Amino acid sequence: xxxxxxxxxxxxxxxxxxxxxxxxxxxxxxxxxxxxxxxxxxxxxxxxxxxxxxxxxxxxxxxxxxxxxxxxxxxxxxxxxxxxxxxxxxxxxxxxxxxxxxxxxxxxxxxxxxxxxxxxxxxxxxxxxxxxxxxxxxxxxxxxxxxxxxxxxxxxxxxxxxxxxxxxxxxxxxxxxxxxxxxxxxxxxxxxxxxxxxxxxxxxxxxxxxxxxxxxxxxxxxxxxxxxxxxxxxxxxxxxxxxxxxxxxxxxxxxxxxxxxxxxxxxxxxxxxxxxxxxxxxxxxxxxxxxxxxxxxxxxxxxxxxxxxxxxxxxxxxxxxxxxxxxxxxxxxxxxxxx
Amino acid sequence: xxxxxxxxxxxxxxxxxxxxxxxxxxxxxxxxxxxxxxxxxxxxxxxxxxxxxxxxxxxxxxxxxxxxxxxxxxxxxxxxxxxxxxxxxxxxxxxxxxxxxxxxxxxxxxxxxxxxxxxxxxxxxxxxxxxxxxxxxxxxxxxxxxxxxxxxxxxxxxxxxxxxxxxxxxxxxxxxxxxxxxxxxxxxxxxxxxxxxxxxxxxxxxxxxxxxxxxxxxxxxxxxxxxxxxxxxxxxxxxxxxxxxxxxxxxxxxxxxxxxxxxxxxxxxxxxxxxxxxxxxxxxxxxxxxxxxxxxxxxxxxxxxxxxxxxxxxxxxxxxxxxxxxxxxxxxxxxxxxx
Numbered sequence: 001x002x003x004x005x006x007x008x009x010x011x012x013x014x015x016x017x018x019x020x021x022x023x024x025x026x027x028x029x030x031x032x033x034x035x036x037x038x039x040x041x042x043x044x045x046x047x048x049x050x051x052x053x054x055x056x057x058x059x060x061x062x063x064x065x066x067x068x069x070x071x072x073x074x075x076x077x078x079x080x081x082x083x084x085x086x087x088x089x090x091x092x093x094x095x096x097x098x099x100x101x102x103x104x105x106x107x108x109x110x111x112x113x114x115x116x117x118x119x120x121x122x123x124x125x126x127x128x129x130x131x132x133x134x135x136x137x138x139x140x141x142x143x144x145x146x147x148x149x150x151x152x153x154x155x156x157x158x159x160x161x162x163x164x165x166x167x168x169x170x171x172x173x174x175x176x177x178x179x180x181x182x183x184x185x186x187x188x189x190x191x192x193x194x195x196x197x198x199x200x201x202x203x204x205x206x207x208x209x210x211x212x213x214x215x216x217x218x219x220x221x222x223x224x225x226x227x228x229x230x231x232x233x234x235x236x237x238x239x240x241x242x243x244x245x246x247x248x249x250x251x252x253x254x255x256x257x258x259x260x261x262x263x264x265x266x267x268x269x270x271x272x273x274x275x276x277x278x279x280x281x282x283x284x285x286x287x288x289x290x291x292x293x294x295x296x297x298x299x300x301x302x303x304x305x306x307x308x309x310x311x312x313x314x315x316x317x318x319x320x321x322x323x324x325x326x327x328x329x330x331x332x333x334x335x336x337x338x339x
Numbered sequence: 340x341x342x343x344x345x346x347x348x349x350x351x352x353x354x355x356x357x358x359x360x361x362x363x364x365x366x367x368x369x370x371x372x373x374x375x376x377x378x379x380x381x382x383x384x385x386x387x388x389x390x391x392x393x394x395x396x397x398x399x400x401x402x403x404x405x406x407x408x409x410x411x412x413x414x415x416x417x418x419x420x421x422x423x424x425x426x427x428x429x430x431x432x433x434x435x436x437x438x439x440x441x442x443x444x445x446x447x448x449x450x451x452x453x454x455x456x457x458x459x460x461x462x463x464x465x466x467x468x469x470x471x472x473x474x475x476x477x478x479x480x481x482x483x484x485x486x487x488x489x490x491x492x493x494x495x496x497x498x499x500x501x502x503x504x505x506x507x508x509x510x511x512x513x514x515x516x517x518x519x520x521x522x523x524x525x526x527x528x529x530x531x532x533x534x535x536x537x538x539x540x541x542x543x544x545x546x547x548x549x550x551x552x553x554x555x556x557x558x559x560x561x562x563x564x565x566x567x568x569x570x571x572x573x574x575x576x577x578x579x580x581x582x583x584x585x586x587x588x589x590x591x592x593x594x595x596x597x598x599x600x601x602x603x604x605x606x607x608x609x610x611x612x613x614x615x616x617x618x619x620x621x622x623x624x625x626x627x628x629x630x631x632x633x634x635x636x637x638x639x640x641x642x643x644x645x646x647x648x649x650x651x652x653x654x655x656x657x658x659x660x661x662x663x664x665x666x667x668x669x670x671x672x673x674x675x676x677x678x
Binding site: 159160161164165168169208210211212213214241243244245246247261262263264267280282284285287288289292296299314318320 | 498499500503504507508547549550551552553580582583584585586600601602603606619621623624626627628631635638653657659
């Protein structure tokens with residue numbers, strides 16, 4: 001079974017020989033090859049230079065022979081497209097120097113043509129398809145609510161006080177911004193499929209900041225609106241706090257549910273019926289002994305069952321992850337055979 | 340209905356006129372009275388001086404006429420009792436200068452007599468009962484897994500890499516430490532009930548760091564072991580990430596389930612049957628307009644229903660919370676009447 005068929009089948013609930021495997025942030029600092037590239041270019045230069053972005057996208061494919069690539073980028077480019085530049089500083093993370101807090105701030109946002117404003121990721125996807133035609137590539141974007149968090153707070157946060165204050169105090173303004181983000185995210189994901197992505201993943205990383213009522217009022221409609229604009233390839237929804245919205249996450253319109261490492265695979269399967277799932281090994285399991293990693297991988301594959309499972313971590317791989325741990329995970333998935 | 344009856348009934352699923360209300364960290368920096376005291380003494384001096392701890396425990400009772408007090412303390416004193424001092428620095432949070440990582444480290448831990456090692460909280464409870472006899476007081480402690488996190492990492496963390504590495508690489512050592520913590524936590528909670536606490540809450544704040552499999556293997560048995568030692572008053576279990584363990588949290592042996600703000604009240608009620616619950620307003624709702632706060636409070640009370648609900652926030656109140664928001668929450672709960 002080739003990689004295109006294996007990934008495509010798993011994303012659609014069709015038979016596979018074994019689950020396909022890729023993992024979030026698979027092109028990242030835990031790889032020497034990646035660190036070597038990053039010693040020459042900044043994170044944002046890398047994102048904005050398709051040739052180099054393609055090079056690092058290939059690195060984990062070449063090193064581990066993963067069943068899919070994920071295009072090298074970040075969840076935040078949509079922010080610069082709507083008029084808010086962001087920075088990425090070592091040890092600090094993302095910063096939006098001019099966060100959006102007031103009605104005047106909101107009025108300064110623009111509705112871009114994504115093909116002009118965000119050309120790099122589709123170009124990287126096209127380059128990758130020529131460079132590694134045997135391997136399917138996935139696209140991605142941040143979900144509207146998660147982008148809204150950074151846009152309004154201006155940086156990462158534990159509490160997301162400012163974005164949540166806007167929901168509470170200026171709900172209509174918040175809904176307007178979320179709607180704009182949804183449209184741009186949708187167009188951006190579609191541009192990645194048009195460039196040849198075999199699927200797209202939307203990261204609603206900070207879903208867990210919200211109560212259920214607020215998620216349903218603000219974040220969910222925006223996620224639905226984004227996904228409604230996307231056709232032609234499977235849509236994966238991921239949240240780091242999926243457990244708290246698991247019973248409603250299907251409503252996003254996703255085809256595949258990405259499970260974080262805390263979400264119990266068997267319970268998720270029962271709740272989601274025959275919806276394909278992705279996940280969900282704890283990234284920190286990769287710091288353990290190879291045998292333990294293998295056991296955990298097999299437990300997850302068994303719990304997920306033979307149809308509609310893409311093996312992945314339950315969150316991005318950590319920069320200090322031992323590469324031997326990644327090797328053990330990949331080997332265990334590849335050794336699996338469904339009858 | 341007096342406060343003792345209202346809280347006692349709610350914790351036991353018996354009829355109440357309205358839900359009792361208290362809230363996590365109700366004695367805290369959002370109050371001027373508290374900040375005034377803290378300008379004179381450090382956090383740990385405050386914890387270790389029952390007269391002053393009693394004074395700040397009284398502050399929210401006097402200011403808001405809450406239906407319960409929670410004894411002023413921290414989740415970490417158990418660490419110093421087993422042989423690891425910790426510090427609390429402004430803007431840094433807890434630090435354990437000598438974290439426990441190796442077998443030698445583990446051997447240096449001690450099994451204390453809690454009445455000698457941790458006298459302050461029971462004393463504070465006794466002082467409070469004399470000072471405010473009309474108001475019941477709750478005791479608390481960190482859960483074994485959450486204490487293990489700080490003990491092994493040595494500080495707060497997003498990933499809890501070191502404690503999770505110990506589970507992965509030295510599971511028997513980890514189980515030994517968790518067992519010690521469980522016994523001391525259990526004795527410590529019991530000492531608070533013996534001093535007159537009307538109930539005790541165990542905070543498994545970092546439950547969400549673990550996969551379900553690891554929670555069930557390591558954290559849950561330790562939580563059970565701690566609660567097994569506790570008799571004579573209702574036991575409340577709280578986790579900031581309850582959603583991910585909601586279907587198994589009853590196994591802790593808790594009498595009452597504390598819901599974080601992301602856990603949907605109606606779904607929790609369906610899952611937990613007639614088990615009393617506590618919660619779960621989003622603390623950041625208190626930054627909103629009074630009408631919105633009132634609506635959210637009433638939505639939660641309606642979703643929880645007439646029996647077995649203690650109104651609370653879904654997490655600790657934030658230091659910058661406007662006191663008017665707290666007033667609006669308290670007023671909305673107190674205005675409610677069940678027929």
